[in-house]
């Protein structure tokens with residue numbers, strides 16, 4: 480495919496889909512902001528950086544709908560999905576990632592897949608974008624804190640990537656590691672977690688078709704605050720299992736450590752399947768608040784076992800899900 484460079488030096492994978500009017504208006508807004516920033520003393524460099532962020536957020540990603548794996552529930556507003564986030568590398572307030580994640584440099588970006596594999600690989604983000612056909616899947620995301628969203632993600636089943644590296648017979652788990660760079664992620668200075676952010680799945684969970692290697696949302700590349708340029712989305716587990724801004728995927732024979740389990744093992748288990756029958760030690764998990772539906776008369780929603788993704792139940796047959804929470 481033809482890749483063009485835009486004036487800010489960012490590759491636009493789908494230039495034909497950006498209408499001249501949008502480009503023109505964006506440029507006009509940029510010039511207006513430069514004029515305004517001169518008045519308040521914001522540096523040109525920072526303005527250019529913010530501009531790059533705005534451009535980046537506007538890159539469209541073509542994907543074919545996957546209705547079989549999509550919920551028909553109303554989607555969360557883009558504004559809510561991008562301004563109410565957990566991404567502790569950029570601060571612990573819900574509004575911090577939207578405010579601070581413009582310092583994340585998402586290109587160039589590589590992901591290394593190694594460990595218990597016959598063919599270790601390091602893939603550039605452009606190759607990841609073309610590894611398998613992109614699908615749009617509308618998933619529920621349930622945060623362990625008791626809120627949920629409905630987000631149209633863009634990506635493909637992680638199994639496509641794992642098959643390429645040819646797992647060895649010893650591969651039983653998969654570990655996912657987030658970027659760990661203080662110069663790009665101001666939140667890493669706070670010892671809220673034992674950085675880097677690491678998460679893990681059992682091999683059969685990682686190979687399940689629902690497990691999405693995610694490169695976009697709402698028809699465009701991932702906004703930085705949502706885990707650009709590549710993250711995981713595991714819809715039947717609490718949101719923290721879905722690691723953002725991944726740089727390494729390692730197959731292992733032993734269960735990997737995970738950042739949240741390390742920080743509070745009695746609160747965040749390795750499995751962390753959404754389960755209304757197993758309360759968090761400090762709150763109930765029986766119900767949830769759907770973001771955008773708040774208001775006095777709006778009742779909370781009942782949380783569903785496996786977040787409603789019953790097709791994964793067979794992965795856990797014979798397991799005590801109160802013990803393996």
Ligand SMILES: Nc1nc2c(c(=O)[nH]1)N[C@H]1C(S)=C(S)[C@@H](COP(=O)(O)O)O[C@H]1N2
Nearest residue numbers: 564565566567622657676718719721722723
């Ligand atoms: N690297 C990293 N990944 C992360 C987190 C984080 O703090 N750091 N937060 C998790 C949590 S708690 C949730 S609920 C989801 C939120 O994803 P969203 O902001 O795109 O809705 O990201 C998860 N992935």
Ligand SMILES: [Mo]
Nearest residue numbers: 622623718719
């Ligand atoms: Mo979360």
